[in-house]
Amino acid sequence: MRAYLPDYNLRAPRSLADALDLMAREPGVWRAFAGGTDLMVLLEFGALQHKNFLSIRHLPELRGIEITPEHVTLGALTTYTHIQRDADVRREFPLLGAAGRETGGIAIQNRGTLGGNVVNASPAADSPPALLVYDAQLELVSASGARWIDYRNFHTGYKQMDMRPDELLRRIRLPRATGDLKTYYRKVGTRKAQAISKICFAAGARLASDGRIKDARLGLGSVAPTVLRCARTEDVLRDRTPDEATIKAACAMLVEEIAPIDDMRSTAQYRARVAANLLADFLVNLKK
Amino acid sequence: MTDSGLKVDVACTVNGARQTLRVHPLARLLDVLREDLGLTGTKEGCGEGECGACSVLVDGELVNSCLVPVLQVEGAEIKTIEGVSARGAELHAVQQAFIECGGAQCGICTPGMVLAAVSLLANIPQPTDADIRNGLAGNLCRCTGYMKIFDAVVRACERAGVKA
Ligand SMILES: Cc1cc2nc3c(=O)[nH]c(=O)nc-3n(C[C@H](O)[C@H](O)[C@H](O)COP(=O)(O)OP(=O)(O)OC[C@H]3O[C@@H](n4cnc5c(N)ncnc54)[C@H](O)[C@@H]3O)c2cc1C
Numbered sequence: 001m002r003a004y005l006p007d008y009n010l011r012a013p014r015s016l017a018d019a020l021d022l023m024a025r026e027p028g029v030w031r032a033f034a035g036g037t038d039l040m041v042l043l044e045f046g047a048l049q050h051k052n053f054l055s056i057r058h059l060p061e062l063r064g065i066e067i068t069p070e071h072v073t074l075g076a077l078t079t080y081t082h083i084q085r086d087a088d089v090r091r092e093f094p095l096l097g098a099a100g101r102e103t104g105g106i107a108i109q110n111r112g113t114l115g116g117n118v119v120n121a122s123p124a125a126d127s128p129p130a131l132l133v134y135d136a137q138l139e140l141v142s143a144s145g146a147r148w149i150d151y152r153n154f155h156t157g158y159k160q161m162d163m164r165p166d167e168l169l170r171r172i173r174l175p176r177a178t179g180d181l182k183t184y185y186r187k188v189g190t191r192k193a194q195a196i197s198k199i200c201f202a203a204g205a206r207l208a209s210d211g212r213i214k215d216a217r218l219g220l221g222s223v224a225p226t227v228l229r230c231a232r233t234e235d236v237l238r239d240r241t242p243d244e245a246t247i248k249a250a251c252a253m254l255v256e257e258i259a260p261i262d263d264m265r266s267t268a269q270y271r272a273r274v275a276a277n278l279l280a281d282f283l284v285n286l287k288k
Numbered sequence: 289m290t291d292s293g294l295k296v297d298v299a300c301t302v303n304g305a306r307q308t309l310r311v312h313p314l315a316r317l318l319d320v321l322r323e324d325l326g327l328t329g330t331k332e333g334c335g336e337g338e339c340g341a342c343s344v345l346v347d348g349e350l351v352n353s354c355l356v357p358v359l360q361v362e363g364a365e366i367k368t369i370e371g372v373s374a375r376g377a378e379l380h381a382v383q384q385a386f387i388e389c390g391g392a393q394c395g396i397c398t399p400g401m402v403l404a405a406v407s408l409l410a411n412i413p414q415p416t417d418a419d420i421r422n423g424l425a426g427n428l429c430r431c432t433g434y435m436k437i438f439d440a441v442v443r444a445c446e447r448a449g450v451k452a
Pocket residue numbers: 031032033034035036037038039040041056062076077102103104105108111112113114115116117118119120124125126127167168169170194195196197336337338
């Protein structure tokens with residue numbers, strides 16, 4: 001059933017400082033409201049437990065894309081449409097472009113934000129696997145200051161994360177020099193638009209001149225309680241050539257490393273099988 | 289629907305007319321348009337962002353009005369199906385093409401389809417077939433089987449071709 005609106009509140013703080021101030025004075029009371037594409041669905045179904053929200057959509061400190069020699073830094077309010085319109089981001093971080101193109105339909109891409117996708121913390125979200133492959137870092141800000149953390153350490157359990165109730169996600173930073181990283185992105189869903197992933201697979205690797213794999217990075221969605229960087233499978237791949245034996249060993253490790261479940265979208269067995277197939281496809285194509 | 293204690297003033301422009309709305313900040317733009325402003329051309333299908341029947345343009349961008357809390361349209365310019373053709377003027381090329389190609393049956397998806405198509409042509413004046421499919425992928429239709437809608441968008445492009 002639809003929520004009873006008078007129980008809820010949404011305010012638009014005048015500035016980031018005002019928002020952080022309020023969140024520090026009344027910790028846990030106020031939560032961010034960005035594009036609303038996750039929150040409004042919960043509200044409509046009477047499933048939104050939290051009651052008081054701060055609209056952050058208009059705050060310039062959380063907007064924009066900044067490029068320095070070392071990093072590309074995306075404001076938390078960067079939408080999927082912003083990513084697709086930015087030729088530099090698309091060229092240097094093609095996995096992020098691919099994820100954006102396959103997220104929702106145009107109206108969702110116009111409204112949904114990268115920050116919302118990260119903090120909503122769905123294990124089935126489609127951009128986080130790409131962010132994991134690019135070694136993204138998050139800037140969390142509060143009235144008492146700012147801190148940067150590695151995104152791969154952000155999700156600590158199902159919908160659990162390393163973020164205090166008085167903190168906002170301000171920016172997402174991606175180290176550059178991804179030029180020679182060969183990348184691969186596959187979202188497997190029931191249809192192209194709108195469908196939530198049965199499994200999402202993002203990967204990158206470099207091949208040394210002797211044909212050995214350097215720097216393999218695997219980011220998967222919908223295979224565990226959180227999106228997952230598959231470090232043990234990456235270890236199996238390190239310094240080996242992507243031949244049949246390597247592929248077999250890596251696929252076996254991947255199936256062991258992930259922990260998929262049965263749900264209304266798919267089964268654990270299907271997810272494990274497809275994850276391994278996608279890894280094999282990535283590795284076979286690495287040589288081409 | 290928007291009868292609540294906590295109300296705020298939200299100023300915005302709807303189809304060219306300035307409005308100051310007294311509304312609950314989390315009221316859906318969809319309900320405010322339909323119930324407070326009587327603009328019932330915008331439809332509700334799913335209420336969860338899946339079907340696109342509630343599509344409108346906010347500052348020129350296609351959005352699902354069922355997912356937009358009205359507080360977030362403060363200062364914005366909104367265009368609904370009622371404002372797609374200038375008042376008293378001819379139909380928009382997209383609307384005309386929908387009529388000619390039989391792009392509407394029951395009509396529930398039509399306002400949203402038209403706005404998605406208008407937005408597509410504004411961003412990509414000469415879309416490929418794939419662009420058209422992608423541009424309409426967030427809009428569901430239970431009646432037409434989509435081909436006539438697709439044909440209508442192709443015809444609207446041909447017609448607007450000179451402008452592109
Ligand atoms: C029809 C439909 C299709 C969708 N398809 C996809 C899809 O294909 N792939 C996919 O991954 N997702 C999909 N989504 C989910 C959603 O669109 C994305 O997760 C989106 O990126 C959420 O961003 P938002 O700004 O709308 O978040 P909001 O709804 O505003 O917020 C989501 C959560 O994040 C928190 N939050 C937001 N921003 C911040 C911040 N800066 N700091 C701290 N907390 C913050 C909020 O408090 C809330 O808990 C879909 C949703 C719908 C309705």
